[in-house]
Amino acid sequence: MASVKTPQREPGMLNSMLDKTRMTRRGFLAGSAVAGGATALSLNPFMWALANNRVQFVPGSGEWLPTVCQGCTTWCVKEAYVQDGRVLRIRGHQKSKITGTSGCVRQNMALTELYDPDRVRFPMKRTNPNKGRGEDPGFVKISWEEAMDTFADKLLELRQKGEPHKYMTTRGRYGFLSGIMLSNMAKIIGSPNDITHSAICAEADKFGPYYMEGNWGYRQYDLTNSRYQLCFGTDPVAANRQVSFATKEWGNMLDHATVAVVDPRFSSTAQKADEWLPTRPGEDSALAMALAHVILVEGLWHKPFVGDFSDGRNRFIAGRTVDEADFDELHTHGLVKWWNLELKDRTPAWAAEKTDLPVEQIMRVARGLGEAAPRVGIWMSRGLHMTTRGAYASMCGHSLAGLLGAAESKGGSMRFSGTPLGSLPGGAGYHDAIAQEGVTKEKIDRRGRLEFPAMAGGRPGAGVISAQPAQSILEEDPYGIEVLYSSWNNFAYAMPHAKEWEEALKKVPFHVHSTLNLAETSMFADIILPAAHSMFERWNVIANSGNGYGVVGIQQPMVKVGDVRDDEGEIPWLLAEALARKGFSAPLDYLKNDFVDPETGAKPTNGMELALIAVKMMTYPFWGPEQNVGGDKFSGWAEFLKVGTWNSDPYKYESRWSNMGTKTGKFEFYSETLKNSLTVHAEKHGVGIDEVLRVCNYEARGEQAFIPHYESPRRYGSESEYPMLLVDHKHKLNREGRGCNHAWYVGERDVEPGDIKYQDAAKFNPIDANRLGIKTGDDIRLTTETGSVTCKAGVWEGVRPGCVVKAYGMGHWAYGRNVSREFGKTAIGGNNNELIPRDYDRLSGSSVFFGQIGVRVEKV
């Protein structure tokens, strides 16, 4: 799409124009006298336009086009404002029943990605065979045809060797069409290795909700009816996962709800909360258990949901067991068992010692929760559960939603509303013998091994272990990877123990990176493909949920910057065409035959058509003639395209009570569901459950394994060598790991208090700063067992003493001129992921980012 080209305005153009007309500056002004003071126009606009050789654009005369933002995983539906062939700004979609036109700051930060000063413009290939940090790849421009031919050749070589399983795709930020290339075509080629990033996102978050109430997923929150919000390691007004909606509602909610935030950092949400609980890192589950203890001891549990003692007399007394027969449970299962096994001893005094929080505060929060029940939102996020034993931390946090009757209740938390999209064809019919053999190989991430239960959705071995392929590649166990396609990700930066990924990527002989920027991962690639921007340059479908609604949105191409291709439509098509040219036509047959426009019956003849047809197939239930999925109605595709979003019917509270998809159908405090899954995994390996837990580094044994319970944090690095604790967080301007290479990002870093403009600062409480002899702006070195980085120091009271709080998002040795000190070599600051170890919460497969990561600080 061509944009109107206006000449670059040179400084002094006005003066040279004046010279031509031989007017003095004053004379010019006399000619353009401010007319009668009648308007706010300080200058005759016609004269100004003349001086600038510019067409007049009336404010508001542009076009709003629907899209979906992917700056975080809230995935808000949006409208983008296009004027003069450019996207100028973004707002929330006026028809969204989650946000309306409200949207968080990151929506406009999308422009820093679309118009990045160093954005990839053309395909490139590497000419320097040596790969490593500091090695100049020697990228030269090539054509798309050469890029895809080379890629196809490499894949065919693998197939010829009978080793198609050594092809791996890695998925970073994606749309719902991503499976076409990354999974389905990969399988047709013969690889089982479609590796997605979920386990470095917040996968452990889903563990408690699944094993207690059948929801392997995130939750949405009824803020408008809430009376209490308790946030464990969650910062809803600044970071994942409902930021626009939370920001819209939070201030008004403060009029009718109490907010308590559990975080060693005085986060944006804590800044607007009633209670800040600056817990010792990694001890959040102690707090959760003590809150549960108090709620039971003081009779504050929500009886219409949980049930009560048959005679109404509360027998929950600290230290005393209770007879299960005395309690009539309603919609929950195993309450008394849980009390007897765990909660009876989890007193506030015990928790105060673990968390270093005052007993009075723990009591006050517990009582406040009880008083507000069931209108309580229990938020959990990475700070709580992306830790070594995070599966149980997730259960601990979520157990409160059960106790307080908040699960599925008005004012509480709910599973996501349904968004019944149409499915895309999987392509299984195109697997030849080579492919059939390849897809049965063990996956590269070792999921399902004894030490990797990764029990997504109850099934051992079903969950991805996103960070693991690096070690697998280095050890060639189960095997090495020879061809890699990285899509919209930057794993060499985003993975914990990032340097291990650098080493692994060095070993992969052929690597294609589809990307907006030359990021760290790109520097290990052999081919660079300029990717379309998800929000503005491609067709796709995204669905999400919030505020009691499911929402489906479409992304559409509205501008085009550089020689980009739709990454989930055109790139697979071009690859399939290249493979077909060379005699392997199955992928192209799949794309040409199995994708059918539900409206016209047409099949695709190119990649853009493929993407659009796939979008129509997935969204057909919402605009097709049947439209029996409730929610918004449309007269057909044309109207759906114009509006760009569908909202579901409102969520039905309580409809899942006693119908929760767990083994008992109840909210399981004693999880029969977890017991079942652990049994399956243990039996598969011929061991007992206790052995699974031992190998997987959990403390629980026996029945404790099936209940929310306290697990002590695993400390990486001794206290003597690494006396402080690292606390990572998302900077509120982060669009995941992107958008940083721009003045709007680096120049506004101090939007996070304690951070410094244009710098990467680690933040310290003044007590530690004084002890270490550092002040704001000093150069320091941070060292953990895993690695070492240098950065600046920031001093701020909102940091728990003993902690080093550092925002993720800078420390880029590649990416671009505004974040790299010397592009391709050195960074401004340091990447947190060079400090964080590669370890896991093995029951969920999640990577460790939090818990107790010991760090040593030195002045440089």
Added chain:
Amino acid sequence: MGYGMVIDQQLCVGCAACTIACKAENNTPVGFNWCDKITRTEGTFPNVRYEYISTMCNHCENAPCVQACPTQAMYKDRDTGLTLHNPNKCIGCKACMVNCPYGVIKFNWDAPHPDWRDTDRISAGTFSPREMVAEVGADGSPTSNPERDSTYPSVRARGTVEKCTFCDHRLAQNLEPACVEACPSGARQFGDIDDPNSAVSKLVKLHGGRGLRAELGTKPRVIYIRDYRPSRRVSPARPENKG
């Protein structure tokens, strides 16, 4: 008629959407903003309070910048009450900046967007900043807003000052200022603050409110209401006699 802004500190979460929206709307260069912030952290751990105060030109009734300007480049618009700037009269003396107690007037020491004039590329197949601007047909920076040009240049001249205009170009089309449109929480309300019956005046009447440094007599038209963290009667997290 006097346009004013009411900012509800209880609704504000300090997200800086206003700052970024203003940069997008008004094409401010690297190094300064028209919509900026003051932040305050008070107290000692764990009894910490933080406040984010979004700032901009206050469009003062008694504008010191207007009084100081020797060429009347800074002036009060009679119809809207806005404090506006005519860059053609501006001689860059900075008297306005010296006299403004809020620091919201900025000076262009260089032609704006020097960072977007770089012509070097980090590799053969990436854009240079200058190429990106040219490719997308923009002026100064790729996100320059041509609608801004309708009343004020989207790229200002070296040697002149610039500041917030309450998006006068949008007001002329009955659109709200960009920062108001962008604020996700509804913290920013805009209207005729001289009219006692306007929505903004009623907010001030209901909640009380204060302008920044009001004691200086500038009569700012940006009024802040309520508190960033609502005061409730909760005892401090840690009693004072403990460490």
